[in-house]
Amino acid sequence: MPAKPILVVDDSESVREAISKILQKQGYSVMTASDGEEGINLLQKYDIPLVLTDLKMPKVDGAELLKVAKTISPDIEVILITGYGTVEVAVEVMKEGAFDFIQKPVDKTTILNRVRNALEKQSLRLENKWLHEQLKTIQGSGNIIGKSAAMRKVMDLVGQVASSSATILITGESGVGKEVIAQAIHEQSSRRGKPFIKVSCAALPETLLEAELFGYERGAFTGAIARREGRFELAHGGTLFLDEVGDINPAVQVKLLRVLQNGEFERLGGGKTFRADVRVIAATNIPLKQAVEHKKFREDLYYRLNVINIHIPPLRDRGDDDIELLAHHFLSLYGKKNNKQVSGFAKEAREVLKKYRWPGNVRELENTIERAVVLTRSEQITIDDIPEEIVAAVKESPVISVGERILNIPIGKIPLKEIERMVMEETLKQSKGDKNIASKLLGISTRTIYRRLDEEEDGLD
Incomplete structure (x- = not known):
């Protein structure tokens, strides 16, 4: 229950006492006033979230008290208490911003329901306001939404590397937002007024990718009826973003390496050499170092691409605050696109969004x-608006307790190795990085912890 007091204003002592007892028995803190003037004085003196006030009182009535309360703080909720014959007046006064009204004689169930609903609405509104303020504070990072330490680290790195001309390799699972990071780097660089060109390497057949990147002359191959500029030419002076670069075939890898080494290329079927004034940012969701070890990716090209590495953490590792910030960002975005007024998320829906593991990440x-x-x-996103499979995954998730933290593990969704990693990371956090303490908590040797950490680092390279 909230520590802040609820103010009950009524010129009837018996009504004040009755309402106060009902609320106090439920754990609420209560203040009372015998008239509107006394109520206003208390509102000016204390931080009061909710007022229950009689509508008809001498001197300052409930309607006037409502106006003053909203002037003191627009976030204060006001519930009117009305007698027989004043219901129509109460309905009119509600247009001035009252939350609801209760008819006398008051009963326990009605009072508690109205109070609970008013405080929940207020809490949601204040949370939405806070989230909007948080979103405003991070607008300088382009479309990168996040307040977690992991994303702050990414944002700091973006700011550091944007002004350089170095090639960047962005790594991370599918759907974490690698393109958003690439665009942010471009927008913060000296090339921001020039083109940002994306090539989805995985989406193009091997035979077309070379032509797409470097262009071709008329007659270079069957169907080449006219000359066409490639993406390197279109991105001149700007940034070329190579998404899923790990899917590039060996022949194109050789040509790409030449561009990165010498800044030179030729169109297919042509002999003229072009100079490429392009900053290359590549991205992959596979461990390229392992692809190098398995001879599926050129080692020299890997090192040319991986001058600076930016790793984006999966959404499940970014914390509840980032999930809420992103959810509200998308709510605002698609509310405007679909011309719908949706104010926020109901409590159950919010909890599901925070507990779900998001294997598909931000996407x-x-x-x-x-x-x-x-x-x-509805005016809010409710649990009924969330896909059934997501709700079911959260409800079926077994719980693992690590110290004070509860980890929800979706059944059949995460390999055992990933669960072990989650538990070990959380234990290290709680032991402030002390591997000796962590090993005792986990019942394993420090050697095992070091080995697991080494394995994880190898997987990220």
């Missing part, structure tokens, strides 16, 4: 919020 969260906005018939 899956975005798609989930877009769907919810389109389908909802």
Whole structure:
């Protein structure tokens, strides 16, 4: 229950006492006033979130008290208490911002329901306001949304490398937002007024990728009826973003390496050499170092691409605050796109969003919020607007307790190695990085912890 007091204003002592007892028995803190003037004095003196006030009182009535309360703080909720014959007046006064009204004689169930609903609405509104303020504070990072330590580290690195001309390799699982990071780097660089060109290497057949990157002359191959500029030419002076660079075939890897080494290339079927004034940012969701070891990716090209590495953590490792910030960002975005007024998330829906593991990362969260906005018939996103498979995954998740932290593990969704990693990381956090303490808590040797950490680092390279 909130520590801040609820103010009860009524010129009837018996009504004040009755309402006060009902609220106090439920753990609420209560202050009382016998008239509107006394109520205003208390509102000016104390931080009061909710007022229950009689509508008809001498001197300052409930309608006037409502106006003054909203002037003191627009976030104060006001519930009117009305007698027989004043219901129509109460309805009119509600247009001035009252939350609801209660008819006399008052009863326990009605009072508690109205109070609970008013405080929940207020809490949601204040949370939304806070989230909007948080979103405003991070607008300088382009479309990068996040306040977690992991994302702050990414944002800091983006700011550091943007002004350089170094090639960058962005790594991370599918859907974490690698393109958003690449765009942020471009927008903060000296090339921001020039083109940002994306090539999805995985989406193009091997035979077309070379032509797409370097262009071709007329007659270079069957169907080449006219000369066409490649993406390196289109990105001149700007940035070329190579998404899923690990899928590039060996022949194109050789040509790409030449561009990165010498800044030179030729169109297919042509002899003229072009100079490439392009900053290359590549991205992959596979461990390229392992691809090098398995002879599937050129080692020299890997080192040319990986001058600076930016690793984006999966959404599940970014914490509840980032999930809420992203959810509200997408809610606002798709609310505007679909011309719908959706104020926020109901409590149950919010909890599901925070507890779900998001294997598809930010992309899956975005798609989930877009769907919810389109389908909802409420002013808030409710649990009914969340896909059934997500709700079911959260409800079926077994719980693992690590110290004070509870980890929800979706059944059949995460390999055992990943669960072990989660538990070990959380234990290290709680032991402030002390591997000796962590090993005792986990019942394993410090050697095992070092080995697991080494394995994880190898997997990220």
